[in-house]
Amino acid sequence: MSKKESKKKVAAYWAASCGGCDVALLGLHERILDLLDFADIAFWPAATDFKYEDLKGYERNEIDLTFFNGGIRTSENREIAEIIREKSELLVAYGSCAHQGGIPGLANMSSNEELFETVYKNNPTTVNPEGVVPQELTEREEGNLNLPGLQERVKSLSQVVEVDYTVPGCPPPPELTEDFLDLLLAGNLPPKGSVVAGEKTVCDECSREWNKETIDEFHRPQEVEIDPDKCLLDQGIICMGPVTRSGCEASCPEANLPCKGCFGPPKKVEDQGTEMLNSLASVVQIGEEGGSLEGEKALLSNLPDTIGTFYNFSLANSIFGGKVSDGGNDEQE
Amino acid sequence: MASKPRIGVFICHCGENIAGTVDVTGLAERIIDYDDVTFSTDYEYMCSDPGQNKIKEAIEEEDLNGVIVAACSPSMHEETFRSAVEEAGLNRYRCEIANIREQCSWVHDGDGSKPTEKALRIIKGAVEKVKRNIPMEPVEREHSDKCLVIGGGVAGIQAALDVAEAGNEVVLVEKEPTIGGHMAQLSETFPTLDCSQCILTPKMVEVNQHPNIELMAYSEVKDVSGYIGNYSVQIENKPTYVDPDACNLCGDCEDVCPVNVQDEFNQGLTSRKAISIPFAQAIPSSYTLDEEACLGLNPLRCSKCADVCDADAVDFDQSSKFIEEEFGAIIVATGYDLYPKEKMGEYGYGQYEDVIDGLQFERLLSATGPTRGEVRRPSDGKVPKDVVFVQCSGSRDPENHNSYCSKICCMYTAKHAKLYKESVPDGNAYVFYIDIRAGGKDYEEFIQEVQEEDRVLYLKGKVSKLKKVDGKLRVWGMDEIAGERMEIDADLVVLAQSIIPSSEAKDTSRKLNLNLGQNGFYKEAHPKLRPVESLTGGVFFAGAGQGPKDIPDTVSQGSGAAAKAIEMLSKPTLTHDPQVVEVDEDLCSGCGLCISQCPYDALEVNSRGVAEVNEILCEGCGTCASGCPTNALSLKNLTDEQLTEMIHAQIGD
Ligand SMILES: Cc1cc2nc3c(=O)[nH]c(=O)nc-3n(C[C@H](O)[C@H](O)[C@H](O)COP(=O)(O)OP(=O)(O)OC[C@H]3O[C@@H](n4cnc5c(N)ncnc54)[C@H](O)[C@@H]3O)c2cc1C
Ligand code: SF4
Ligand code: SF4
Ligand code: SF4
Numbered sequence: 011m012s013k014k015e016s017k018k019k020v021a022a023y024w025a026a027s028c029g030g031c032d033v034a035l036l037g038l039h040e041r042i043l044d045l046l047d048f049a050d051i052a053f054w055p056a057a058t059d060f061k062y063e064d065l066k067g068y069e070r071n072e073i074d075l076t077f078f079n080g081g082i083r084t085s086e087n088r089e090i091a092e093i094i095r096e097k098s099e100l101l102v103a104y105g106s107c108a109h110q111g112g113i114p115g116l117a118n119m120s121s122n123e124e125l126f127e128t129v130y131k132n133n134p135t136t137v138n139p140e141g142v143v144p145q146e147l148t149e150r151e152e153g154n155l156n157l158p159g160l161q162e163r164v165k166s167l168s169q170v171v172e173v174d175y176t177v178p179g180c181p182p183p184p185e186l187t188e189d190f191l192d193l194l195l196a197g198n199l200p201p202k203g204s205v206v207a208g209e210k211t212v213c214d215e216c217s218r219e220w221n222k223e224t225i226d227e228f229h230r231p232q233e234v235e236i237d238p239d240k241c242l243l244d245q246g247i248i249c250m251g252p253v254t255r256s257g258c259e260a261s262c263p264e265a266n267l268p269c270k271g272c273f274g275p276p277k278k279v280e281d282q283g284t285e286m287l288n289s290l291a292s293v294v295q296i297g298e299e300g301g302s303l304e305g306e307k308a309l310l311s312n313l314p315d316t317i318g319t320f321y322n323f324s325l326a327n328s329i330f331g332g333k334v335s336d337g338g339n340d341e342q343e
Numbered sequence: 344m345a346s347k348p349r350i351g352v353f354i355c356h357c358g359e360n361i362a363g364t365v366d367v368t369g370l371a372e373r374i375i376d377y378d379d380v381t382f383s384t385d386y387e388y389m390c391s392d393p394g395q396n397k398i399k400e401a402i403e404e405e406d407l408n409g410v411i412v413a414a415c416s417p418s419m420h421e422e423t424f425r426s427a428v429e430e431a432g433l434n435r436y437r438c439e440i441a442n443i444r445e446q447c448s449w450v451h452d453g454d455g456s457k458p459t460e461k462a463l464r465i466i467k468g469a470v471e472k473v474k475r476n477i478p479m480e481p482v483e484r485e486h487s488d489k490c491l492v493i494g495g496g497v498a499g500i501q502a503a504l505d506v507a508e509a510g511n512e513v514v515l516v517e518k519e520p521t522i523g524g525h526m527a528q529l530s531e532t533f534p535t536l537d538c539s540q541c542i543l544t545p546k547m548v549e550v551n552q553h554p555n556i557e558l559m560a561y562s563e564v565k566d567v568s569g570y571i572g573n574y575s576v577q578i579e580n581k582p583t584y585v586d587p588d589a590c591n592l593c594g595d596c597e598d599v600c601p602v603n604v605q606d607e608f609n610q611g612l613t614s615r616k617a618i619s620i621p622f623a624q625a626i627p628s629s630y631t632l633d634e635e636a637c638l639g640l641n642p643l644r645c646s647k648c649a650d651v652c653d654a655d656a657v658d659f660d661q662s663s664k665f666i667e668e669e670f671g672a673i674i675v676a677t678g679y680d681l682y683p684k685e686k687m688g689e690y691g692y693g694q695y696e697d698v699i700d701g702l703q704f705e706r707l708l709s710a711t712g713p714t715r716g717e718v719r720r721p722s723d724g725k726v727p728k729d730v731v732f733v734q735c736s737g738s739r740d741p742e743n744h745n746s747y748c749s750k751i752c753c754m755y756t757a758k759h760a761k762l763y764k765e766s767v768p769d770g771n772a773y774v775f776y777i778d779i780r781a782g783g784k785d786y787e788e789f790i791q792e793v794q795e796e797d798r799v800l801y802l803k804g805k806v807s808k809l810k811k812v813d814g815k816l817r818v819w820g821m822d823e824i825a826g827e828r829m830e831i832d833a834d835l836v837v838l839a840q841s842i843i844p845s846s847e848a849k850d851t852s853r854k855l856n857l858n859l860g861q862n863g864f865y866k867e868a869h870p871k872l873r874p875v876e877s878l879t880g881g882v883f884f885a886g887a888g889q890g891p892k893d894i895p896d897t898v899s900q901g902s903g904a905a906a907k908a909i910e911m912l913s914k915p916t917l918t919h920d921p922q923v924v925e926v927d928e929d930l931c932s933g934c935g936l937c938i939s940q941c942p943y944d945a946l947e948v949n950s951r952g953v954a955e956v957n958e959i960l961c962e963g964c965g966t967c968a969s970g971c972p973t974n975a976l977s978l979k980n981l982t983d984e985q986l987t988e989m990i991h992a993q994i995g996d
Contacts, residue, residue: 211973214932214952223939241935252934252972278930278974285972292940292970 018049025087027080031105032056034181086158111326118332180272208256216260224295283320355389355414364448434478441469486572496524498886499676501901507555521625530708534789571880582661587629589656596648672908679887682737682841727834737841752839842891923961930975
């Protein structure tokens with residue numbers, strides 16, 4: 011960091027996210043005090059009372075470090091992301107949504123019209139006979155009400171501005187955030203663009219044993235009794251461990267749940283979902299010697315919730331991208 | 344490439360094959376402008392000696408460090424050009440072929456501008472690849488010089504003798520107390536009618552005496568691990584409870600033993616004792632105590648044999664010996680069985696004593712058999728006057744039994760009928776057949792002789808029913824040629840039971856990772872061009888286990904398998920194409936998903952938790968490289984980077 015004052019400035023922001031990442035930051039407990047010894051909070055809407063005007067008042071790069079969580083869903087998310095980028099020396103995509111679009115990114119399977127239909131009208135728990143939906147501009151005698159509009163599709167932070175580091179996870183485990191802070195404080199950060207987590211995949215940290223040579227059936231975790239020692243894939247449960255970056259200590263598989271992929275793909279993988287489908291297709295075999303192509307096709311094409319299984323967090327960032335057009339990556343454009 | 348790439352491009356006309364469609368001179372002129380190409384030329388036939396010389400000269404004069412030959416498919420002349428490049432001092436992988444014939448000129452016509460455009464792109468792609476090729480040397484591995492032969496029938500005997508004669512050590516494992524297999528049970532052999540044991544036993548003795556052969560009878564292969572050249576095999580040598588060196592074959596033990604069980608060698612036509620020898624010339628030449636039949640290996644229970652043995656050869660304290668050995672090659676010669684009689688209910692097989700199979704009839708004909716070669720039927724020992732032979736019993740019957748032809752039954756049935764007629768000249772022999780298949784040297788003549796001179800009645804048609812009527816076996820069938828129904832009252836019926844793979848084949852195939860065909864016989868690497876090789880490197884087939892066969896074919900295949908094994912074992916080291924897959928250990932997470940994908944069993948997750956490639960086994964197919972979820976695997980000289988750059992070069996502007 012290059013600022014002249016002795017005390018640094020840190021910020022945190024939430025865009026399209028559930029709030030869990032902010033809680034994860036607070037989950038640092040006493041370690042947060044170490045951080046505050048070293049830096050003042052410049053902006054953190056979830057924890058302190060700052061206004062956008064305060065943010066806009068900073069000079070370029072005046073904030074030393076910003077933890078940005080959440081994906082880019084609304085025009086507001088995008089606008090603040092751009093301002094924060096300008097004001098921050100280091101920008102960290104914090105958590106799965108900022109990293110890859112996250113769960114909100116699954117909305118890229120539907121157009122905005124379809125989303126509004128589902129959420130505000132055709133929803134069994136919603137009563138809305140007049141079909142009222144939120145508007146960007148609502149004119150009232152008392153004055154006009156403005157709401158930020160939805161972007162065409164959800165994007166990850168790196169799809170709209172340059173990101174310096176990524177701390178992945180849904181939410182990032184506190185140990186990982188601590189590791190990042192340690193590196194930062196020691197002035198030992200890896201090259202820019204790095205994902206600060208493991209270098210391999212979840213399987214590397216998982217203690218389950220893989221025995222089976224091929225897979226001939228799939229189950230959802232709730233349908234079977236899971237053997238705690240055998241690899242989940244071995245038991246026909248789709249685990250995203252093989253295509254998910256390590257660093258979580260395989261916390262889900264160790265808790266008898268399949269990995270959902272929140273750390274995103276490892277170094278040399280571009281599209282987590284297709285990579286996993288491709289690998290699964292290679293090990294699915296029905297019957298002896300050679301198997302049955304028809305049966306295998308049927309097995310793979312009848313998987314329930316394909317997108318939710320293979321792209322739970324990474325749809326916005328994937329090459330496949332979803333159904334909504336404009337999958338372009340602004341940064342690269 | 345360490346130094347700056349200097350690529351030469353050599354464009355072949357292939358007569359008119361390429362030059363007729365593609366503007367080859369134009370190509371040479373244009374490709375010189377492409378990045379890193381420093382030399383280009385075209386020539387009528389690049390594969391000819393002068394063509395190859397052009398390449399060698401240019402490498403020297405132009406200081407080339409990469410060569411593209413734009414010509415026919417690499418499957419034709421890649422080897423030619425790589426060797427030429429090697430002679431000129433470059434590593435052979437500095438040469439790549441741009442296929443502008445099969446993939447361009449042959450499949451396009453027109454004015455030539457488009458095919459020429461396409462050829463140019465194909466060459467650019469190859470330039471991008473060769474630039475990034477790393478020099479490689481063949482993979483080399485040490486190997487064991489020993490050969491394991493599993494099965495001591497005539498196939499295994501022949502293979503063992505040939506390999507041993509070539510100077511390699513052989514271990515021959517036979518599960519029964521003696522070697523010889525089914526051939527030892529036969530009486531005389533078609534078409535020459537030599538006495539089977541007379542021609543077989545000298546070979547058995549040779550096996551026993553050969554300094555390079557270690558015979559392990561009454562033994563079983565327990566476990567096989569490793570790979571071509573380096574198989575580690577565990578063999579169990581079961582206790583015979585008789586010391587073969589001490590046993591003098593006096594037979595006293597056999598006389599006193601109180602237990603009678605079915606004699607397998609005589610196909611159950613007689614009984615033997617719990618301590619016995621299969622036949623007089625058995626090798627190893629010693630008695631064997633059948634542990635299951637024996638009253639109990641305990642002086643308190645019986646011990647009559649041990650008491651009576653003057654040579655002190657009976658030893659109740661023997662136990663299984665386990666031997667671990669390394670072998671370079673394995674020859675599998677586990678032979679055949681006959682289709683189980685329980686499955687031939689329609690012919691009364693297993694129900695009537697006088698309905699027997701071909702091997703039982705061989706024993707009746709054999710001078711060493713239960714009747715000393717006189718044909719007497721099992722039920723009452725009478726000489727049968729009317730004998731019906733049924734061919735294809737269980738064969739060529741896809742609805743009820745096996746669909747395939749057992750190949751040898753026509754011939755041995757003719758032999759049976761002939762030998763019967765010679766033994767009982769006033770008897771009648773009837774043969775029911777579907778077709779006569781006598782494709783073999785002197786085979787057709789043999790059949791003719793049996794039909795004409797021995798006056799055996801051949802009836803074309805199937806037997807529909809068989810029942811005991813008034814003490815006779817009444818056989819109903821069709822004579823299709825006369826168009827008549829037949830009813831024959833027979834004294835003895837001989838079924839030419841289908842030949843099936845030995846009951847051991849499944850187990851052996853599992854231990855050695857071999858494929859079985861749909862009928863359960865071992866599946867060869869290629870039915871025509873690689874008939875004695877399995878798809879598992881270093882494992883060869885001989886004999887009836889690979890498919891029904893007579894003795895001449897079995898022996899030829901035994902020698903063929905031996906030649907293949909010798910070819911392999913005689914090389915100082917095993918070498919292998921280095922274009923194999925490579926593991927990036929920094930990326931591999933040891934998920935294991937690649938392991939089952941490899942058709943050659945070349946991958947395992949090692950003790951460090953990362954995938955490891957056995958470079959001798961990897962065929963460079965790339966299956967695993969595309970299936971690895973972390974992209975930790977890549978093929979040498981066909982990396983993702985190379986592929987991407989090739990695609991860019993080919994589809995870019
Ligand atoms: C009725 C009849 C008559 C025939 N007459 C003639 C004839 O006249 N002329 C002719 O050319 N052919 C004839 N044949 C064919 C002849 O029997 C075969 O061609 C020949 O025996 C095949 O030899 P093999 O070594 O392949 O198999 P086999 O003779 O079956 O020998 C296989 C050996 O391997 C052993 N073995 C099996 N599994 C294992 C294991 N896992 N471990 C260790 N050892 C094992 C077995 O115990 C056996 O000793 C006849 C066949 C039949 C059925
Ligand atoms: S696939 Fe899942 S359960 Fe199996 S080893 Fe990998 S992380 Fe563990
Ligand atoms: S599939 Fe890839 S990551 Fe998994 S063990 Fe094989 S090489 Fe390693
Ligand atoms: S490239 Fe093919 S042969 Fe080699 S290890 Fe991979 S799957 Fe096996």
